[in-house]
Every structure is written in C-alpha cells, then in structure tokens.
Amino acid sequence: MNAVLEVRDVTKEFTIHQFDKTITGCRNISLTIEHGAFVGITGRSGSGKSTILKLIYRSYVPQNGTIMYDSRDLGLLNLASCNERVMLQLRKLEIGYVSQFLNVVPRTTAREIVEQAVLEIGQDHATAQSRAREMLAHFELDESLWDSYPNTFSGGEKLRLNIARAMVKHPRLLLLDEPTASLDVHSKTRVRELIERLKTEGTTMLGIFHDIEFMGGLCDREYNMQAGFLS
Amino acid sequence: MSDARAPGEDWVLRTNKLSKQFGDRCDLCRSVDPSVLERNFCPKCGTVYALRSVSFDLYRGEVLGIVGESGSGKSTILNCLYYDLEPTSGEVFVRDFEEGQTNIFSVSGQRRRHIRNHVLGKVYQNPVHGLRMRFSSLANIAEKLIAAGNRTVGDMEDRARNLLEHVNIPTFRMKEAPANFSGGMQQRVQIAKALSNNPPVLLLDEVTTGLDLSVQAKVLDLIKQIRRDFEISMLLVSHDLAVVRMLADRTIVMLNGTIVERGLTDQIMEDPQHAYTQELVYSLL
Numbered sequence: 001m002n003a004v005l006e007v008r009d010v011t012k013e014f015t016i017h018q019f020d021k022t023i024t025g026c027r028n029i030s031l032t033i034e035h036g037a038f039v040g041i042t043g044r045s046g047s048g049k050s051t052i053l054k055l056i057y058r059s060y061v062p063q064n065g066t067i068m069y070d071s072r073d074l075g076l077l078n079l080a081s082c083n084e085r086v087m088l089q090l091r092k093l094e095i096g097y098v099s100q101f102l103n104v105v106p107r108t109t110a111r112e113i114v115e116q117a118v119l120e121i122g123q124d125h126a127t128a129q130s131r132a133r134e135m136l137a138h139f140e141l142d143e144s145l146w147d148s149y150p151n152t153f154s155g156g157e158k159l160r161l162n163i164a165r166a167m168v169k170h171p172r173l174l175l176l177d178e179p180t181a182s183l184d185v186h187s188k189t190r191v192r193e194l195i196e197r198l199k200t201e202g203t204t205m206l207g208i209f210h211d212i213e214f215m216g217g218l219c220d221r222e223y224n225m226q227a228g229f230l231s
Numbered sequence: 232m233s234d235a236r237a238p239g240e241d242w243v244l245r246t247n248k249l250s251k252q253f254g255d256r257c258d259l260c261r262s263v264d265p266s267v268l269e270r271n272f273c274p275k276c277g278t279v280y281a282l283r284s285v286s287f288d289l290y291r292g293e294v295l296g297i298v299g300e301s302g303s304g305k306s307t308i309l310n311c312l313y314y315d316l317e318p319t320s321g322e323v324f325v326r327d328f329e330e331g332q333t334n335i336f337s338v339s340g341q342r343r344r345h346i347r348n349h350v351l352g353k354v355y356q357n358p359v360h361g362l363r364m365r366f367s368s369l370a371n372i373a374e375k376l377i378a379a380g381n382r383t384v385g386d387m388e389d390r391a392r393n394l395l396e397h398v399n400i401p402t403f404r405m406k407e408a409p410a411n412f413s414g415g416m417q418q419r420v421q422i423a424k425a426l427s428n429n430p431p432v433l434l435l436d437e438v439t440t441g442l443d444l445s446v447q448a449k450v451l452d453l454i455k456q457i458r459r460d461f462e463i464s465m466l467l468v469s470h471d472l473a474v475v476r477m478l479a480d481r482t483i484v485m486l487n488g489t490i491v492e493r494g495l496t497d498q499i500m501e502d503p504q505h506a507y508t509q510e511l512v513y514s515l516l
Binding site for chain 1: 504
C-alpha cells in the first residue's frame with residue numbers, strides 16, 4: 001500500500017458547554033489518499049468539509065477514529081493522537097494548509113511572509129529570496145505590493161499570497177480549503193497551473209472546492225459531503 | 232547534542248507537579264479531595280492554593296503560551312521558576328543544568344544563582360521589578376553580566392551596546408537611566424537585560440500589558456525576532472489571547488491554580504474543549 005494519508009472512522013462533535021449542546025461536524029469519515037494523488041471534496045456549506053481538513057491538521061481533535069499519515073522523516077503516525085511537538089514539526093516541514101483567510105503576524109511584508117516559509121524548511125537566505133520572488137511573480141502579485149503589509153491587500157491578493165506561502169515549501173501533503181473561492185477566473189487559472197505543477201512534482205493534495213468543475217480532469221477522485229457524511 | 236533528540240523528547244524545561252500554597256492549611260483542605268475548595272481557596276482556613284500540581288514541558292525553540300484569568304496562577308508559575316517564590320512542592324528540571332537530572336529546588340543558594348544568571352532570563356510585567364531605574368541602561372545589563380562572572384569592562388560594554396541596538400534603543404540614550412524612558416522602551420531594555428547571558432529559557436510575564444498598540448507591536452516584533460535569531464525557548468504568560476495566538480506554538484489554559492486544557496494554540500482557539508476555555512475564546516474580539 002502506498003497511501004500518504006488514511007482516515008478511518010473519524011467522528012467530530014463540538015460540545016458547547018454554555019448552551020449544553022452538541023453539534024456534529026462529521027461522522028464516521030473514512031478516506032485514503034495515495035502518494036501523489038489529488039483528491040477533491042465537494043458539498044454544501046456547513047456540510048463538514050472544512051472539519052475534515054482541520055482534523056487532519058489537528059486544529060480540531062476528533063472524538064474517535066484514526067488519521068494515519070506516512071511521514072517522510074518520522075514513519076507512520078496517527079495525527080489524531082501524536083505528540084503536539086511532532087505535529088508542529090510536520091506542519092513546518094511536511095503538511096501545508098491553505099485556508100480561506102490569510103493568517104499572518106501584523107507588520108510583516110508579503111515578501112517576508114513567503115521567505116520565512118522557505119527558511120522554515122531549512123533553506124538558506126539566498127534560496128528563500130529567489131524562491132519567494134519566483135512565487136510572488138508566478139501569482140502575478142504586483143511588485144509594488146511585495147514590500148508592503150498584507151492588511152492593505154484586496155481579498156484576491158491576500159488569498160494568492162496565502163497560497164504562495166503554502167506552496168513555496170513544496171509540502172508532502174497539501175490541504176486546500178477552498179483556495180479559489182474568491183478569485184477571478186484569471187487568478188483561478190494561475191492556482192490551477194500551480195496545482196498541476198505540484199502534482200507532476202509528486203505533491204499529494206486534498207482540496208475542498210465549491211467549483212469542482214474548475215479542477216475538472218485534475219482530480220484523481222472526488223468525494224461529496226452531505227450532513228457530515230462522505231460519499 | 233540535545234538538538235538531535237526526536238521531537239517530543241527535546242524538552243529544555245520540565246515542570247513536575249508544581250504546587251504553591253499561601254496559608255497554613257487545615258484538616259479540611261488537607262484532605263486530598265480538591266472539591267472542598269471554593270475556587271482556589273479553602274472555605275474554612277482561607278489557605279490559597281495558587282498552584283495545584285502543575286506539570287508541563289517546554290521544548291527547544293518553542294513559545295509556550297500560558298493563558299487564564301487574573302489569579303489563576305500564571306505568574307506564580309514564573310515566580311517559582313525564577314526563584315522569586317519558593318514552591319510548596321514539586322520539581323523542575325532544566326536541560327542546561329546538570330543535564331536535566333537535578334531538581335532546581337533541591338540545590339543550594341549558590342547554584343540557584345548560577346541557574347538564575349546563566350540558564351534563565353525573566354521579563355517582568357512591571358519594569359520596576361526587572362530594572363534598576365536610576366542606573367543607566369548599560370549598567371543594568373552590565374549588572375547581569377557581572378553576576379554571570381564577566382569582568383572585562385570593554386567586553387561588557389560592547390555586549391550591552393549590541394543588545395540595546397538590537398532592541399532599538401538609540402545609541403545616544405544608552406547611558407541614560409530607564410526612569411527617563413517610556414514604558415515600551417523600559418520593556419525593551421528589560422528584554423535586552425534578560426537576553427544578555429544568552430539564556431536558553433526566557434520567562435515573559437505579561438510583557439505587553441498596559442502598552443499602547445503600536446508600542447505593543449514593537450515589543451511583539453522584537454520577541455518574534457529574538458525567537459528567529461537565537462532559538463530561545465519562551466514561556467509567555469498573558470491574558471491577551473491575541474498576543475498568545477500570534478506568538479505561541481502551544482498553549483496551556485489555567486484556572487484556579489490548575490491546568491484545565493492544553494494543546495496547539497490554533498486548536499485551543501478553534502476547538503476549545505473545557506467550558507472555561509470556551510468562555511475565554513468566545514470572548515475574544
């Protein structure tokens with residue numbers, strides 16, 4: 001078996017103590033992603049798509065089930081229960097996550113954000129600078145923005161920066177949470193091109209897409225999510 | 232080298248069942264059942280249980296956030312670690328002191344001073360506690376360097392200058408007393424002083440509390456930069472969740488002297504489990 005990720009019977013419920021209420025995120029999810037595959041999840045908003053990605057990234061802790069990940073350096077690990085420190089290292093070196101929102105430390109320039117990502121994986125400053133330039137150029141982020149703070153950017157610019165930051169590391173597993181949701185057709189095409197490139201380079205990807213047609217032909221497999229169940 | 236340890240094994244500071252009480256205790260609260268306590272004190276004798284069996288590890292190069300309401304025991308942890316308070320019971324091990332084999336509370340005053348001067352740095356919420364306000368900024372740093380065994384005036388001055396430059400104190404004000412400085416500048420001098428002996432562990436107690444937003448941003452920038460440049464491990468106590476979210480890799484949530492929840496910072500913020508953590512996170516603006 002050559003699976004990078006194998007999710008087995010994962011259930012996530014949120015207990016809100018204040019209202020004495022339990023909300024279901026997802027139920028008995030199982031899915032397998034082979035090395036180098038590109039798997040897409042579709043579904044209506046609120047159906048629990050993002051919950052799956054956040055469980056894999058350990059932003060959420062599941063009630064039960066296992067999330068087995070085949071790490072490049074650390075062997076087979078259960079992401080649902082492995083040491084937090086191990087999880088942090090995986091996030092730094094192997095697992096990338098692109099959310100719908102850009103989450104950055106204030107007063108860091110676009111260029112610094114992308115460079116720091118490259119530095120995190122142990123590259124030197126020269127490599128970080130050239131890779132960051134290449135990536136920002138690829139996403140056609142206006143050069144006048146490279147040395148300014150992203151809080152002044154438009155939604156599309158922020159998103160492109162967000163994707164650039166995650167993709168520049170060439171992660172082993174890339175989680176994409178609606179990376180094209182608020183982009184125009186042109187920018188979407190750029191994202192698609194980069195996904196294609198990462199795919200030929202062997203990056204394994206799991207993505208959530210509203211407009212799955214746009215990724216048509218690229219997905220090796222598609223799942224549909226409905227009310228917390230996967231089909 | 233310890234750097235070669237597997238992730239999860241590379242702790243630099245290990246706290247084991249740290250407890251601190253203020254008061255004499257009575258038969259009621261001596262009973263092991265903590266449910267007799269009202270919040271964190273004994274309803275009969277009034278003994279305050281500031282820390283109750285607190286255990287955690289701090290790893291190499293990480294920032295560990297400690298959050299919780301006022302009086303939850305956050306600062307008491309740092310006070311115990313820096314010998315400002317003697318804990319009632321419990322052990323603390325530091326990797327850079329006797330290979331992490333010796334409980335730092337079991338050693339004599341002389342070796343305690345060694346740990347305080349070589350292994351730990353602390354930045355207090357109120358700069359009055361961390362600085363001598365009437366001495367120059369250079370002298371403040373020199374004091375710490377002398378305590379650590381330095382004797383060459385030229386070297387100490389160079390080191391102090393470098394550090395003060397690093398924290399953006401203008402050269403022409405370095406011989407001035409911190410009493411003349413703004414709150415943000417005092418805090419940066421304090422950070423420079425704490426860093427002067429290259430401590431592997433830095434204790435930060437509400438370092439941005441009470442500073443205005445732009446000054447706060449400067450101090451946060453500095454902490455980020457230090458982390459990037461020196462690979463120091465930090466314990467960051469703050470009741471400001473936004474600050475913790477920005478800086479900490481992992482976070483501990485304290486309530487009434489105990490740890491009620493711990494996890495990756497984004498997990499604490501996005502999927503809080505404990506009722507108190509939920510209350511805290513949902514209050515975040």
